[in-house]
Amino acid sequence: MTDAGRVVIVGGGHNGLVCAAWLARAGRKVLVLEAADQVGGAAVTREFSPGFRVSSGAHLLHALDPVVERTLKLASHGLALARTGLNTVALGEGGPLVLNGAQVLAGEVSATDRLALAQHVSRQRRYAALLARQHGRIPSTPWNLAKFALDIRRLGRADMRELLRVGTMPLYDLLEDRFENAQLKGALALDGVLGAKLGPRSGQTFFTSLQRAGAYSMPRGGMGTVTGALAIAARAAGAEIRVSSPVASFRVATREDGGEHISGVVLESGEEVAAAVVVSNADPKTTFLRLLGARHLDAEFARRVQHFRAQGCAAKLHLALDGLPEFRGVPPAQLGERLIIAPDLGYIEAAFNPAKYREFSPAPVLEITVPSLHDPGLAPPGKQVLSAIVQYAPYDLAGGWDAGRPHLLAATLDVLARYAPGLRGRILDAELLTPVDLEREFRITGGHWHHGELALDQFMMLRPVPGAAQYATPLPGLYLCGAGSHPGGGVMGSAGRNAARVVLAGGRV
Ligand SMILES: Cc1cc2nc3c(=O)[nH]c(=O)nc-3n(C[C@H](O)[C@H](O)[C@H](O)COP(=O)(O)OP(=O)(O)OC[C@H]3O[C@@H](n4cnc5c(N)ncnc54)[C@H](O)[C@@H]3O)c2cc1C
Incomplete structure (x- = not known):
């Protein structure tokens, strides 16, 4: 004592x-x-295979x-940051769409959608800034509630009305209303569901998307x-x-x-x-x-x-690779960006559906990074590390994760192979952390990242x-x-x- x-x-x-x-x-x-x-x-950063190190939980800094x-x-x-302001490269059968905030850097996007994107991102940033101010306050003291109300009032009449309208809305409805391009809608929807047990048709996914409105960075090491x-x-x-x-x-x-x-x-x-x-x-x-x-x-x-409610629905994949992965249509200069597989709203919602019934998705949604491209110290010379969030892997999987883990790994590699056909041949080692593994490794009941x-x-x-x-x-x-x-x-x-x-x-x- x-x-x-x-x-x-x-x-x-x-x-x-x-x-x-x-x-x-x-x-x-x-x-x-x-x-x-x-x-x-x-x-944290840890070795998952001899000589290969990775951010074994969170892998992007944005908040x-x-x-x-x-x-x-x-x-x-x-x-120190190895990279800041990462692009989002939304993979699709017809080639990737490359976004950075409100800008479309590559991909076939109409002028109407470009304008809608600029308005959407700018409004989201104003709402996210309002929430960020709230982050640093102790919730629900009368003074802080008054400041929150004032912040909302300061948005101005139009923004305030729109916030009240969309605040609890499913992203699905909002994005269908505002955009035409399916790939763009998929990319924007991902931020509302990543790490959550929600699909784009779930209520309040507009609200959850505000938590990820910042720029993405990768810390060195x-x-x-x-x-x-x-x-x-x-x-x-x-x-x-x-x-x-x-x-x-x-x-x-x-x-x-x-x-x-x-x-x-x-x-x-x-x-x-x-x-x-x-x-x-x-x-x-x-x-x-x-x-x-x-x-x-x-x-x-x-x-x-x-x-x-604290049951996680995301898994984490780490691959030790024998060399650079190749994703169809993605130039080498874009490989180190934030790659996502969320090709449209229907794909994401379909991937979520099995999770409601304690099954994992046979075609999961993925957020992929290759951190060793910015930070060669993470892998032996000439080798690479791939880190991916595998979305829609329910904690309470029917049949348990000991039996389910190899099947989810196989399904995830199948999805990756659709966009990176040669990837399997480059894999030296693989680790898949299911929510049960995340619970054990990080001592988080339910393995939920929040x-x-x-x-x-x-x-x-x-x-x-x-x-x-x-x-x-x-x-x-x-x-x-x-x-x-x-x-x-x-x-x-x-x-x-x-x-x-x-x-x-x-x-x-
Ligand atoms: C797979 C995954 C991917 C993620 N991706 C991202 C991302 O890309 N970007 C992002 O910003 N966030 C991401 N997150 C979320 C982020 O990592 C967490 O929200 C954040 O780390 C939580 O921080 P914390 O300090 O509150 O808790 P934790 O990081 O959970 O830390 C709690 C600590 O308490 C310790 N502890 C628990 N019980 C005991 C005990 N009995 N005795 C002593 N110690 C104990 C644990 O060992 C742990 O070290 C991700 C999370 C996961 C799991």
């Missing part, structure tokens, strides 16, 4: 590290306990909180460089970080008046660490149901946590559940700081920063 004056942070994912750095900079004594043998959570990046001076701690820089910033501010230190449970003490409060953590090794404040970077189900235990919670609160579905009923003052939506929890001294809190997943750091501010304010917001 040690020092009770410090803050223990359970988990060294990027949000835990941001929280640690913020608290240490404010003079708090901080100890981060990370279960894995390296920090970073789902934003990093600029306040975090600036305040923690991440560039001076080693964060993979996503581990981002979390490596955060760890350096946290240590430089005085935080202590211990890896290979899984926490088994929280310690709870009883006050004289009978009320309970947190008093520390117990590691799986049996070691106990006393602390008046514990901040959990683990997902809400792990935090409340496993580490704390429902017996310390109000029954209604525990029921809400139990019903927090720690829980990002949807309007699990957003802002409702995230993860009322009673814990402002980072403080019903148990005095216990806080949340991970993707299960506002504003959700993606490598942003806003949840960690907001949580630290609430801890520093003594839980009051």
Whole structure:
């Protein structure tokens, strides 16, 4: 048993590290306990085959909180970008369509669609900027709600009306209404469904697409460089970080008046660490149901946590390649961009359908990168690494993933082969991480990359559940700081920063 004056942070994912750095900079004594043998959570770089390294969870940076990046001076701690402003290369039977924001760089797109794209992207950016301002605020305090309302009002009458109309709309309807080109509609729809258990016809996919309205970058050295820089910033501010230190449970003490409060953590090794404040970077189900235990919670609160939707629907594919892959119609200069296989709205919705019935898609939707093209250090000389999100692989697969994994791998390689016929012959090694593998590797209940579905009923003052939506929890001294809190997943750091501010304010917001 040690020092009770410090803050223990359970988990060294990027949000835990941001929280640690913020608290240490404010003079708090901080100890981060990370279960894995390296920090970073789902934003790490690791070897998946001898000599081949990859960002094994998140692979594109598009939402990093600029306040975090600036305040923690991440560039001076080693964060460098191998590429910024990646194009999206939407693969299709008739050749690729190349987009960068509102610009069509290649592909047959009518003047009407080009104009519609410019209007769509510009409006999306205004709405996304409004949400981004909200990301850095503690949700639902009267003052912040007033600021949110004012931000919406400032959009102006036309934009405000349109936001009210489309805010909860399925992207399918919106895109059908605005565009003609099927490939363009597919490409735009992908951002609303990637990482979610939603298809383009699902309600609120316009809202989810706003979370991915930023430009795509690739950190040099993979996503581990981002979390490596955060760890350096946290240590430089005085935080202590211990890896290979899984926490088994929280310690709870009883006050004289009978009320309970947190008093520390117990590691799986049996070691106990006393602390008046514990901040959990683990997902809400792990935090409340496993580490704390429902017996310390109000029954209604525990029921809400139990019903927090947190089943992942995306898998991750890593290929070690004997050389450059060739995608039909894609010039070598475009190979290092963000390649997607989402050729039209019907294809994406059809890929989603089996997931509703606990089956994976025989023709999944893919987001593909070849990071070694920008960052040769990730693969041996002359070799390449391919990293792909495989969308529509439900966590609760009927028959289980031990049986399903080789079949999903075969289906994914079949889809890739349609666009890259020679790819199979170049594969030296392959790794497919299903949601069950992601759950095990990153300790995320359900393997969901946002720690829980990002949807309007699990957003802002409702995230993860009322009673814990402002980072403080019903148990005095216990806080949340991970993707299960506002504003959700993606490598942003806003949840960690907001949580630290609430801890520093003594839980009051
Ligand atoms: C396959 C995949 C692809 C993704 N792609 C992208 C992408 O391209 N771009 C993007 O921005 N985002 C992407 N994401 C989402 C992003 O990676 C996550 O939302 C983000 O990493 C969450 O960060 P976090 O710090 O909140 O939690 P995590 O990264 O989940 O970190 C939580 C940490 O807590 C630790 N922990 C849990 N329980 C314990 C315990 N009992 N004791 C000690 N430690 C514990 C875990 O080991 C982990 O290190 C992707 C995620 C996945 C899984």
